[in-house]
Amino acid sequence: MKANRPKRDVHPDLARERLKCNFNIEEVTNIIDGGKDKTLERKKIEDIALNNGACLDEIPDECLSIKERYENAIRKSCIYSNIVRNEMLEITGMENFESPVLRRTADAFFKDISPFMLHLGMFVPTLIGQSTPEQMAEWLPKALDMKIIGAYAQTELGHGTFIRGLETTATYDPDKEEFVLHSPTITSYKWWAGGLGKTANHCVVMAQLYTQGECHGTHLFIVQIRDLDTHMPLPGIKVGEIGPRMGFSSADNGFLGFNSFRIPRQNMLMKHAKVEKDGCYVKSAKHGKLTYGTMVFIRVTLVSEMSFNLSKAATIAIRYSAVRRQTELRPNEPEPQILDYPTQQHKLFICIATAHAFQLTSKWLWDTFQAVMADVRKGNVDALPELHALSSCLKAVSTSDALSHIEQCRFACGGHGYMLSSNLPFIYSFVAATRTYEGDYTVLLLQTARFLVKAWEQAESGNNVTPTVAYLNRTANTKRVVWDNTHEGIIQSFQAIAAGKIGQCVRSIRDRIKSGMDYEDAWLMTTVQLVAAAEAHCRAVLVNTYWNEMIRLTKSSSANVKTVMHQLAVLYLMYWALEKTGDLLKYSSVSKQDLDDLQRRYEELLAALRPNAVSLVDAFDLRDEILHSSLGSYDGCVYERLMEEAQKSPLNAEPVNPSFHKYIKPLMQGKL
Numbered sequence: 001m002k003a004n005r006p007k008r009d010v011h012p013d014l015a016r017e018r019l020k021c022n023f024n025i026e027e028v029t030n031i032i033d034g035g036k037d038k039t040l041e042r043k044k045i046e047d048i049a050l051n052n053g054a055c056l057d058e059i060p061d062e063c064l065s066i067k068e069r070y071e072n073a074i075r076k077s078c079i080y081s082n083i084v085r086n087e088m089l090e091i092t093g094m095e096n097f098e099s100p101v102l103r104r105t106a107d108a109f110f111k112d113i114s115p116f117m118l119h120l121g122m123f124v125p126t127l128i129g130q131s132t133p134e135q136m137a138e139w140l141p142k143a144l145d146m147k148i149i150g151a152y153a154q155t156e157l158g159h160g161t162f163i164r165g166l167e168t169t170a171t172y173d174p175d176k177e178e179f180v181l182h183s184p185t186i187t188s189y190k191w192w193a194g195g196l197g198k199t200a201n202h203c204v205v206m207a208q209l210y211t212q213g214e215c216h217g218t219h220l221f222i223v224q225i226r227d228l229d230t231h232m233p234l235p236g237i238k239v240g241e242i243g244p245r246m247g248f249s250s251a252d253n254g255f256l257g258f259n260s261f262r263i264p265r266q267n268m269l270m271k272h273a274k275v276e277k278d279g280c281y282v283k284s285a286k287h288g289k290l291t292y293g294t295m296v297f298i299r300v301t302l303v304s305e306m307s308f309n310l311s312k313a314a315t316i317a318i319r320y321s322a323v324r325r326q327t328e329l330r331p332n333e334p335e336p337q338i339l340d341y342p343t344q345q346h347k348l349f350i351c352i353a354t355a356h357a358f359q360l361t362s363k364w365l366w367d368t369f370q371a372v373m374a375d376v377r378k379g380n381v382d383a384l385p386e387l388h389a390l391s392s393c394l395k396a397v398s399t400s401d402a403l404s405h406i407e408q409c410r411f412a413c414g415g416h417g418y419m420l421s422s423n424l425p426f427i428y429s430f431v432a433a434t435r436t437y438e439g440d441y442t443v444l445l446l447q448t449a450r451f452l453v454k455a456w457e458q459a460e461s462g463n464n465v466t467p468t469v470a471y472l473n474r475t476a477n478t479k480r481v482v483w484d485n486t487h488e489g490i491i492q493s494f495q496a497i498a499a500g501k502i503g504q505c506v507r508s509i510r511d512r513i514k515s516g517m518d519y520e521d522a523w524l525m526t527t528v529q530l531v532a533a534a535e536a537h538c539r540a541v542l543v544n545t546y547w548n549e550m551i552r553l554t555k556s557s558s559a560n561v562k563t564v565m566h567q568l569a570v571l572y573l574m575y576w577a578l579e580k581t582g583d584l585l586k587y588s589s590v591s592k593q594d595l596d597d598l599q600r601r602y603e604e605l606l607a608a609l610r611p612n613a614v615s616l617v618d619a620f621d622l623r624d625e626i627l628h629s630s631l632g633s634y635d636g637c638v639y640e641r642l643m644e645e646a647q648k649s650p651l652n653a654e655p656v657n658p659s660f661h662k663y664i665k666p667l668m669q670g671k672l
């Protein structure tokens with residue numbers, strides 16, 4: 001099922017756009033990739049993947065049945081895994097299996113999702129983060145060599161968010177030195193795990209641990225669920241696929257139930273707690289939530305995942321907007337490119353800036369994560385609450401912002417953006433899931449809020465707080481910050497908004513307690529404000545980090561690259577300042593005149609960025625094979641590609657559909 005893309009000349013409008021570029025595209029690509037060497041490595045890996053079998057399907061995935069889609073995804077996953085195992089990991093190094101390049105090249109194979117994604121995305125990271133050295137030696141080589149294929153089965157029918165409420169039990173039997181896994185109710189069935197439905201033969205299972213008659217809360221277990229030879233579910237295992245979804249169509253998300261299913265004692269992942277042979281429970285972790293480590297890891301990686309998805313959507317919408325012409329501005333003048341409309345620029349340039357903001361922030365977050373994990377390995381867990389608060393809010397806000405910006409990209413492409421061949425609906429439905437999975441938006445912001453309320457109380461009483469909330473030491477007791485329209489001024493205003501909102505939450509909670517409520521109810525009644533405060537804190541972190549990282553990374557850049565990167569960051573600051581006008585009026589001294597000036601400067605900035613728009617998305621360096629879009633290809637031949645894709649519709653395989661003779665004709669003849 002291979003098809004080659006015809007080579008075409010670049011559309012003259014796009015060719016003209018590229019001539020207008022005034023900065024060195026490669027330099028910007030290097031900044032996004034994290035350095036020239038990283039760009040070279042990425043390109044080398046992409047060449048390997050794309051020369052080794054990545055291909056367009058002759059029949060588009062979306063035209064296949066559910067079963068055919070799954071089977072095609074498995075076929076391609078096996079080809080892809082082989083390339084990863086035999087060639088790519090040689091370049092990145094085995095320890096860098098989570099390299100974003102692997103994620104990126106996977107897109108050349110899968111317009112939707114690989115059923116193996118969770119194997120590499122969560123099963124392997126859990127083995128690495130939760131195993132003892134002996135367990136790692138036993139399982140990890142098999143997993144990396146695809147001798148076993150795993151899923152991550154935590155969520156149940158009845159509970160996803162509230163992990164402590166999970167019902168699956170793992171009861172230790174010291175006589176046989178085994179755990180007995182059991183699903184006592186229908187709500188205890190595992191539900192949602194990617195790759196579990198039909199593909200995985202192993203999975204990590206989260207279950208309530210019982211030993212010596214006592215429950216010790218949720219722990220992780222590695223469980224073989226299917227026979228390695230026949231792939232049949234093992235006796236005591238009930239497993240299957242959960243049915244069609246909004247997206248993730250080929251990810252075979254699954255359900256799983258246990259009927260007193262036994263696993264050896266050694267299959268409990270024992271890095272942070274263990275059960276001795278006699279059933280004695282020993283906890284070694286200094287922090288009770290270290291078993292949630294894989295979730296924190298994925299939340300951290302999702303920020304760069306959002307940048308990647310947004311850069312794809314922005315590339316598609318901006319290239320399309322450069323070749324699409326619509327509506328005469330003045331009689332008898334040529335129709336302008338839709339990219340010339342400031343309203344279109346307003347929809348789209350923020351997407352480029354946000355992709356940069358998320359990419360630069362994600363690298364900083366990744367370094368923070370690595371540093372905290374290094375401390376944890378030495379037994380120091382002091383920075384874990386801050387990491388949890390930070391990764392929770394950045395996951396929530398980056399997925400939510402990416403989702404709304406991707407939807408804007410679809411709006412920006414008019415009717416054609418609704419076509420699956422544009423790829424925008426696939427990108428949208430994939431990102432829509434990220435707002436929910438790995439911790440729902442609201443729930444994660446409330447986790448951050450817990451941390452912020454404590455930090456505010458510390459700052460209020462004059463104590464120093466941790467780095468990401470250090471602004472509270474400056475602003476906790478200030479009423480309104482003085483407005484200043486420089487970038488520093490805007491960043492400080494975002495910090496003032498966050499501090500003001502957190503302070504207001506604290507006062508609301510205290511007032512409610514004074515009026516007779518207990519703490520839990522007072523907290524509950526304040527949660528709408530708490531979510532808004534955590535979002536505001538996240539925006540303060542984002543603007544500050546993006547700005548500082550942009551300055552740091554462009555120190556040795558050429559003058560024009562500095563200018564364009566600077567323009568994007570200023571655009572990001574101004575866009576959000578204008579979005580949050582109400583908050584600025586409440587927490588800073590900004591005047592109507594200041595806001596009018598800001599609006600005018602924002603509009604001037606859109607015009608200044610306009611000539612470089614196409615080149616800025618070219619700098620994302622997304623090959624056509626990765627974009628999969630009739631609207632976004634490098635050559636801009638959108639109409640030819642839309643027509644080409646339409647021909648592939650199974651309904652065009654025959655000039656007259658049999659239903660005409662069966663139903664329509666009899667209806668027309670009054671014979672039905």
Ligand SMILES: CCCCCCCCCCCCCCCCCCCCCCCCCC(=O)SCCNC(=O)CCNC(=O)[C@H](O)C(C)(C)COP(=O)(O)OP(=O)(O)OC[C@H]1O[C@@H](n2cnc3c(N)ncnc32)[C@H](O)[C@@H]1OP(=O)(O)O
Pocket residue numbers: 077080081082084085098102103106114116117118119120121122143144145146152154155160161162163164194289290292293295296298301305384385388437438439440443447450451
């Ligand atoms: C080699 C060849 C290979 C070839 C291969 C080829 C392959 C081919 C394809 C390849 C493709 C390539 C793929 C690569 C990767 C792709 C990207 C990845 C994609 C991933 C997709 C993922 C899909 C989706 C997966 C999922 O979706 S998996 C399920 C996720 N599920 C959730 O996320 C549940 C949310 N719920 C909670 O997280 C908790 O439940 C809850 C709300 C916190 C309350 O938790 P609770 O226990 O109740 O705790 P509390 O009592 O509230 O808190 C008590 C105290 O602990 C604190 N604290 C709570 N937590 C934590 C915490 N962590 N850390 C620290 N503290 C914490 C809390 O702050 C409080 O502190 P205090 O205030 O007291 O000081």
Ligand SMILES: Cc1cc2nc3c(=O)[nH]c(=O)nc-3n(C[C@H](O)[C@H](O)[C@H](O)COP(=O)(O)OP(=O)(O)OC[C@H]3O[C@@H](n4cnc5c(N)ncnc54)[C@H](O)[C@@H]3O)c2cc1C
Pocket residue numbers: 118152153154155158159160161162191192193194248253433436437438439440441442443446
């Ligand atoms: C595509 C996809 C893939 C997934 N893959 C996996 C996987 O591989 N493995 C796995 O284990 N799981 C997986 N999941 C499950 C996912 O992690 C959960 O769906 C997610 O954590 C949300 O939990 P929930 O479904 O229980 O939602 P709920 O918690 O029931 O949320 C419903 C609503 O209630 C609100 N709510 C819940 N609790 C609170 C609260 N305390 N305060 C205020 N509001 C609250 C939420 O904000 C939300 O609006 C996947 C989900 C999806 C959609």
